[in-house]
Amino acid sequence: MPRISYEEAQAKYLMWNEAEDAIATGSSYSIADRSLTRADMDTVLMMKRKYGRIVDAYENGGKRRSRTAGFYPVDR
Structure with missing residues (x-):
């Protein structure tokens, strides 16, 4: 599990x-002493x-969800 608590992670995510x-609406945003603009969208994401x-x-008990929905081999 990560070293940050669930509540802290959720607060930072929000x-x-x-x-x-x-x-996204065109204004800037400040976190601590840093001001973010549209050019910083990659950092924000x-x-x-x-x-x-x-x-x-935390919500999944440390288990990652599978990214593959299904795999069907095709013989060519």
Whole structure:
């Protein structure tokens, strides 16, 4: 399990989600001493993905969901 608590990870995920919404509408967003603009959207999405994975790990008991829905071999 990650070293951050579920509540902390969820709070950070929500914070980065708010930043994404603010930047998407054209305004800037400030976190601590850093101001983020539209050009920083890659950073925001990366951090949102990071904390989203931590929240998912807590909610799924540390088990990752399979990315493959099904695999059907085709003989050619």
